[in-house]
Amino acid sequence: MSEVTVERWLKRAFWAAGIVFVAIGVVGWYDRLRFGHLDAAYGSIVPWGLWVAAYIFFIGLSAGSFLISSLVYVFGVKRFEPIGRIALFQALITLTLALLAIWVDLGHMGRAFNVYRYPNFSSPMAWMIWLYSAYFALLATELWFLLRRDLAAGAQGSGGRARLYRVLALGTKDTSFEAAEKDRKVVKVLATIGIPIAIMFHGGVGALFGVVSARPGWNSGLFPILFLLSALVSGGALLMLVAAIFQGGYRRNGDTIVALGRLVAGLLVLDVIFQISEYLIASYGEVPGHVEGLKLMFSGPYWWVFWGWQLALGTIIPLVILFSRRGRQPLWAAAAGGLIALGFIGVRLNIVIPALATEEIEGLTTAIVSSRISTDYFPSLMEWLVVVGIAGLGLLLFGLGESLLPVDRAAEQAGPADTAEVDHVRV
Amino acid sequence: MSAFTNTATADTPGVAVSLRSRRGRVRPGADGPSMDRRQFVDRLAAMGATGLAAVLASGGVGGAVLGATRPAAAEAVTTGQKYRYGMVIDTRRCVGCKACMAACKTENVTPPGVSYTVVVEEHNEQAFDRPLFMTKPCFHCSNPPCTKVCPVSATFKREQDGIVVVDYDRCIGCRYCITACPYGARYFDFGEHYPATEPGQALAELPSPEYGQYRVRREGASPVGNVRKCTFCMHLQDAEGRYSKEEGRWPACAKTCTGHAIHFGDLNDPDSEVSILLRERQAVRLKEELGTEPNVFYLL
Ligand code: SF4
Ligand code: SF4
Numbered sequence: 001m002s003e004v005t006v007e008r009w010l011k012r013a014f015w016a017a018g019i020v021f022v023a024i025g026v027v028g029w030y031d032r033l034r035f036g037h038l039d040a041a042y043g044s045i046v047p048w049g050l051w052v053a054a055y056i057f058f059i060g061l062s063a064g065s066f067l068i069s070s071l072v073y074v075f076g077v078k079r080f081e082p083i084g085r086i087a088l089f090q091a092l093i094t095l096t097l098a099l100l101a102i103w104v105d106l107g108h109m110g111r112a113f114n115v116y117r118y119p120n121f122s123s124p125m126a127w128m129i130w131l132y133s134a135y136f137a138l139l140a141t142e143l144w145f146l147l148r149r150d151l152a153a154g155a156q157g158s159g160g161r162a163r164l165y166r167v168l169a170l171g172t173k174d175t176s177f178e179a180a181e182k183d184r185k186v187v188k189v190l191a192t193i194g195i196p197i198a199i200m201f202h203g204g205v206g207a208l209f210g211v212v213s214a215r216p217g218w219n220s221g222l223f224p225i226l227f228l229l230s231a232l233v234s235g236g237a238l239l240m241l242v243a244a245i246f247q248g249g250y251r252r253n254g255d256t257i258v259a260l261g262r263l264v265a266g267l268l269v270l271d272v273i274f275q276i277s278e279y280l281i282a283s284y285g286e287v288p289g290h291v292e293g294l295k296l297m298f299s300g301p302y303w304w305v306f307w308g309w310q311l312a313l314g315t316i317i318p319l320v321i322l323f324s325r326r327g328r329q330p331l332w333a334a335a336a337g338g339l340i341a342l343g344f345i346g347v348r349l350n351i352v353i354p355a356l357a358t359e360e361i362e363g364l365t366t367a368i369v370s371s372r373i374s375t376d377y378f379p380s381l382m383e384w385l386v387v388v389g390i391a392g393l394g395l396l397l398f399g400l401g402e403s404l405l406p407v408d409r410a411a412e413q414a415g416p417a418d419t420a421e422v423d424h425v426r427v
Numbered sequence: 428m429s430a431f432t433n434t435a436t437a438d439t440p441g442v443a444v445s446l447r448s449r450r451g452r453v454r455p456g457a458d459g460p461s462m463d464r465r466q467f468v469d470r471l472a473a474m475g476a477t478g479l480a481a482v483l484a485s486g487g488v489g490g491a492v493l494g495a496t497r498p499a500a501a502e503a504v505t506t507g508q509k510y511r512y513g514m515v516i517d518t519r520r521c522v523g524c525k526a527c528m529a530a531c532k533t534e535n536v537t538p539p540g541v542s543y544t545v546v547v548e549e550h551n552e553q554a555f556d557r558p559l560f561m562t563k564p565c566f567h568c569s570n571p572p573c574t575k576v577c578p579v580s581a582t583f584k585r586e587q588d589g590i591v592v593v594d595y596d597r598c599i600g601c602r603y604c605i606t607a608c609p610y611g612a613r614y615f616d617f618g619e620h621y622p623a624t625e626p627g628q629a630l631a632e633l634p635s636p637e638y639g640q641y642r643v644r645r646e647g648a649s650p651v652g653n654v655r656k657c658t659f660c661m662h663l664q665d666a667e668g669r670y671s672k673e674e675g676r677w678p679a680c681a682k683t684c685t686g687h688a689i690h691f692g693d694l695n696d697p698d699s700e701v702s703i704l705l706r707e708r709q710a711v712r713l714k715e716e717l718g719t720e721p722n723v724f725y726l727l
Contacts, residue, residue, distance in 0.1 A: 036647055037617045044540065044614040047602040107600015107615065107652030114579040114599050125578035125603050213717055214572060214609035360611040361563060361713070363547030368528075372540035372617060 006331070007249045014245055018395030025389015031382045032104060041380035043372030045365060046356045050379035051105040053348040054387045056205055057234070058098035058394075059132075060227065060344065063202035064235015066091035066139065066194060068260075073142075073191035079259045082252070083243045085146055089401055090235075090242060092139045097394045099132065104386055124208040131201035138197065142190040148172055149180045150406035164404060202231050209351065216290035217355025222278050229271045234344040236264040237318075240337025244330060246402050254330035261333035265322040268340060272315060293354040300354070302378070305346045314343010353377060510588040510668060511569075512659050513694040513722035514681070515704045516562060520688035523548060523560035527680030527689060531564075534660060534679035536635035538644065539621055541614040543657035544680050562689060564680065565612035565657035566713070566721030567591050573604040573613060582654070588668050589722060590659050592638065595649035604654055609714050610721070618644075618651040636662045659691070694722060 031039050042049035065087045071077040072084035080087075103112055116133075119126040151169040155162055172179075206227030209218040240257050244250035250257060282290045297306050318336035326332040357375040359365055365373050379387075525546045535543060549559040567584070571591050574583050581598035584591045605613045624630045626646075634641040635650075639662045644651055663676040670676050670691070681691040692699035701724075704710075710724040 035618075036652060037615070038619065040617070043617075044605060045611065047605040047615060105601070107602070107654075108598070108649070111579075111597070111599040114581075114597055118579045118581075118597060120577055120580040123576045123578040123603070125576065125601065129578065208603075212572075212576070212607050214607055356606065360609055361547060363549060363561075364545065364563075364611045367545035367547045368540075368542050370540040372615070372619075373542075 007245070007251070010245045010249070014395060015399055018392050018399055021388050021392020022396060023392075025385055025387075025392050028382050028385025028387075029104075029389050032386055037107065039380055039382040041383060042377055043370070043374060045359070045373055045375055046353060046377040048105070048352050048356060049377055050349070050383045050387055051101050053345070053352045054390065055098050055101040055105070056227075056351065057345055057348040058094045058101060058390075059202065059205055060231040060348070061235045061238055061341070062091045062094040062098060062231075063198045063228070064231040064233065065094065065239055066135075066198050066235070067232055068236055068239060070191045070195050070198075073146075073187050074195065080256060082247065082256050083239060083260075085143075086242060086247050086402070087235075087239055088139065088143050088146065089405075090239060090398070092136075092143060093394055093398045093401070094235075094238075095132065095136060095139065096397070097390050099136075100390050100393070101387065104390075124204055124211055128201060128204055128208060131197060131204060135194070135197050135201060138190055138194050142187055142194065144168075144170075145183045145186045145190065147406055148183050149175055154406060161404070168405075199228060202227050209355075214360065215293075215355045216287055217282075217293035218351075220278060222274060226271070226274050226278070229267060229274060230344065230347065233264055233267045233271050234341055236260055236267070237337040237340035237344075240264065240334050241341065242398075244334030244337075250330040250334055257330045257333050257337070258328055261322050261327055261336065264337065264340065265319060265327070268315065268319060289358055289360075292358045296357055297350050297354040300357075301376070302353075305349055309346035310343055310350060314340055314346055318343070509695075510693045511695040511722065512588050512590060512670075512691070513567065513701055513724070514564065514678075515690040515701045515708075515710065515724045515726060517686075517688045517690070517704075517708075517726040518559055518561055519726065520686040521546070521560040521562060521684075522686045522688075523558070524685050526683045526685050527562050530679040530683035531657075535637055535658075536633055536644075537655070538616060538624070539619045541616055541655050543612075543614075543655070561725065562680065562684075563610065563612070564659075564678075564723060565591060565608075566610055566719070566723040567657075567659065569720035569722060570718055571608075572717070572719060573608045576603045576607045578603065582656075588661075588664075590661050591656070592658055592661065593654060593656060595638075595640070595642070595653045598649070598653045600652045600654065602654060609717050609719060613654050613656045616644075616650050616653055616655050618646060620644075638662060 040049070068080065069084050069087035069091065072080050072087075103109055106112060115126055115129040119130065121127060148169065151165045152172050153175045155165040155169050155173070203224035206224035209215075210220055210223035213219045240260050243253040243257050243260070247253065279294060282294055285291075297303075318339040321327055321332055321336040321339075327336065357377060359375060365375055367373075523546055527544055528542055528546055531537070531543050537543060544562055544564040546560055546562045549555070549561065551559070567589055568591070569589065571584055574580075574591060577583075577598075578601060579597055579599055582591065582593045582604050600615070602615055605615060620626070620631070622628075624633070624644075632643055634643045637650075637658060642648075642650060660678040663678070664670055665676065670678075672682075675682065678689075678691050681689040690700050690704055692701040694701055694705075696702060704726065705724060708726045710726055712721045712724055
């Protein structure tokens with residue numbers, strides 16, 4: 001297979017996946033909107049399930065890719081310059097997906113706005129929503145300044161794309177070098193402000209779980225740190241895969257992918273050490289409520305999520321690839337990145353569910369005969385379909401944005417002249 | 428793990444101290460804000476600075492202020508806490524008949540999967556020579572972790588009687604409070620029905636007297652999609668916030684208990700049955716180590 005065909009094949013697979021996912025996701029969304037939570041499998045013992053796991057998965061991707069884009073725009077790391085824009089765009093899309101996932105989880109979706117009307121700032125969840133709003137605005141603004149010059153330049157022609165760019169450029173026309181320099185400064189300021197926000201909200205997601213002293217499996221000071229670390233790992237890993245398909249693909253971004261692979265591998269090792277520390281301390285303590293969750297994770301009915309999905313697929317195999325000679329080949333590295341990102345779905349499931357799936361008072365689940373009062377939880381078909389739909393929407397939004405917006409070039413290459421060239425490369 | 432494993436007993440300093448120190452002690456936040464502060468907050472809210480008002484309100488007093496201005500708070504008493512309702516449950520008297528569960532279901536018209544009280548069974552041959560039964564409502568903790576985590580202050584502890592309630596119209600159904608309650612006292616209403624309460628059946632139209640709101644369950648409308656919990660049958664209080672055993676205005680579980688195991692009353696009143704029992708018998712509370720300070724005690 002020639003290189004061009006590999007790339008074309010990857011893109012086709014991407015679009016096909018997006019369309020298929022959305023198509024089957026619609027069924028799940030219909031069910032959810034029509035019948036509420038009736039067809040969801042969680043209950044009052046395990047009140048959070050797949051959707052909350054999906055939410056922390058996506059929000060981690062967002063925080064991670066944002067922080068990596070900041071390496072470029074705040075710290076001027078040249079190595080990652082070619083993927084700076086796509087990283088930022090990925091952060092925006094995954095944030096949207098995270099919000100969708102947590103929104104669909106609400107018992108009353110129509111009341112989501114209550115978090116603005118009646119915020120209770122002693123709740124980490126209220127903090128999260130407010131920080132997300134700030135972050136969303138910041139991401140959108142930063143991305144706009146990053147693209148402004150290209151939008152203004154692209155708006156000068158005729159045709160649909162130019163018209164779209166005219167709208168998106170919001171009336172700015174200045175494509176001079178000075179204006180671009182000014183944009184860059186704004187971007188730097190925004191990206192700098194964004195770093196503490198990203199750390200706060202993602203550390204905060206960890207805290208959202210960490211503060212719950214009723215659930216020993218969550219109640220750990222390590223959680224916020226672990227969340228930040230795993231955000232960087234998962235966000236970076238997904239970025240490797242994305243960079244192999246988009247903005248010129250793995251041939252153009254090869255070196256960047258390999259470099260990112262090294263960073264991700266290092267951080268993943270650190271993440272694993274943190275997790276081992278968490279598990280060992282908990283097992284040694286033998287506090288029943290805590291150990292039960294771990295036992296469930298290691299040897300419960302869904303043991304394979306930990307051993308197969310999270311450990312083998314998401315950690316060991318990709319680490320072996322990245323630390324071997326293959327790690328220097330962009331396609332292999334990108335595949336490893338994809339595996340790590342995928343494996344993190346397992347990590348997220350194992351954070352949310354086992355800690356909940358224990359009786360808080362012994363005998364609770366046998367006192368009432370109800371499937372809602374049970375420690376056993378496996379996501380229902382409807383729950384899966386809803387998540388598949390969200391993921392599919394993400395793929396389509398990302399694909400559309402990537403092909404319509406000038407996200408695919410590093411800032412200094414900008415200019416109307418190379419649009420054609422890049423379009424050509426993209427095939 | 429036995430439900431009693433991690434609890435202090437009356438002869439350990441834990442309970443004795445907390446019992447004594449609670450009497451007459453003013454718990455921060457329980458006494459409510461001063462009138463001035465409340466008016467200030469209200470005025471802010473009226474000026475449209477709801478966000479700021481809410482921030483002020485949530486500083487230290489949780490949802491109490493906001494709660495006091497809502498109908499669910501039912502005639503908020505502005506003079507601070509009057510009653511501290513609680514239960515003393517005698518496990519020696521409980522025969523495990525589950526009449527309390529049935530009475531609660533009938534009183535509050537709760538759907539499948541929602542039981543404000545449950546009777547759990549304990550078979551621990553080493554500790555007890557007979558099975559131990561324990562009915563478990565919401566403990567209306569003095570320091571409830573469930574209200575603290577609610578992002579919209581939909582669930583809060585009423586300052587006038589210490590009852591932990593849920594404002595169904597504000598609750599967004601995020602279920603964070605379920606994860607935070609260490610006692611499994613909260614239930615999500617999934618919108619399910621018993622065969623006899625399926626839409627179309629006569630019983631489907633039976634309203635629940637909860638919070639004095641008389642809601643009929645409808646698809647997609649509160650309380651479906653909300654978190655629900657025991658209210659100590661708050662709707663049976665009179666305008667002054669008092670219950671009356673003689674008039675039958677008494678929590679359904681306590682009223683129906685065949686073994687007379689459930690004692691209910693005002694823990695602030697030294698002459699109430701519950702206070703007397705706590706003085707005379709050895710009481711424990713569950714998961715004392717979490718600092719939730721439950722207002723439901725168990726006699727062993
Ligand atoms: S028992 Fe649970 S629901 Fe009731 S007040 Fe305590 S923490 Fe809240
Ligand atoms: S489910 Fe309702 S009461 Fe519970 S934390 Fe969420 S909004 Fe508050």
